[in-house]
Amino acid sequence: MTETSSDPLRLEIAAAAARLIADGGLDYASAKRKAARQVLGDGAPKGSMPDNDEVDEALREHLDLFDDDHASRVTRRRQAAAALMRRLAAFHPYLTGAVWKGIVAEHAPIHLQLFHDNPKDVEIHLLNDGVRFDVETTPHFRDRSRDEVEAIVFWWRDEPVMLSLYEQDDLRGALKAGAAGAERGDLPSLLARIEAAAQASGARR
Known part of the structure; x- marks a missing residue:
């Protein structure tokens, strides 16, 4: 939670952005801009834009309330x-x-960030596995002023996937926790989250 998370205007924009993300497939930045215009018109007061943590909170609430398939x-x-x-x-x-x-x-894909110095190795690996994919680009996670990185998109086990490809040096500093906690995790960290969620679900029954 941020210090301004109780601001009713920010919360209203966050809720509108959450609906746009859930129902329209917008990314966070586009959803916040469109939500601000919906709520305030073209003259949004300074400081009225919610941060991503506030949108996350609103999106979680929206999905839990209106999307019966969210947990599964x-x-x-x-x-x-x-x-x-x-x-x-x-x-x-x-x-x-x-x-x-x-x-x-x-619409949200499984987003894996790979840290390997030769993107072609990843593509060859996927081709050898029989995976058909498209190649796009995505902004660098740490510095949007830098060149975009390659992103590979495909469906796997009927789920959407995006792989963003980084050099190994990019991993340094990537695991620092932000205000809302770690922004990414390796396989053991993911398995721990799966186990924690399963235990919490069992406790609620």
Whole structure:
């Protein structure tokens, strides 16, 4: 939670952004801008824009209330992510994004960040595994002013996947926890989250 998370205006924009992410498939930045226009018109006061943590909280609440498949989708995509990370272990995979956080709208892919110095090795590995994929680009997770990195997108076990490809040096500093905790995790960290979620679910029954 941020110091301004009780600001009703920020919370209203966060809730509107959450609906746009869940129902329209928008990314966070686009959803926040569109939500601010919906709530305030073109003149948004300074400081009224919610941060990503506030949108995360609103999105989790929205999905828990209106998406009956949310909990099972989180479990399903985390399990698929774990299996895929095992297959891609040579490329130092880390899970990030919606599936790592456990806030998974229907369109949200399993997002793995791979840290390996030759992207072609990853492509060859996938081709040898019979995976058909498309190649796109995505902003660098640490510095959006830098060149975009290669992103490989495909479906695996009926789940959407995006692999973003980084050099091994990019892993240094990547595991520092932010205000909301770690932004990514390796396979043991993911398995710990799966186990914790299973225990919490069992305790609620």
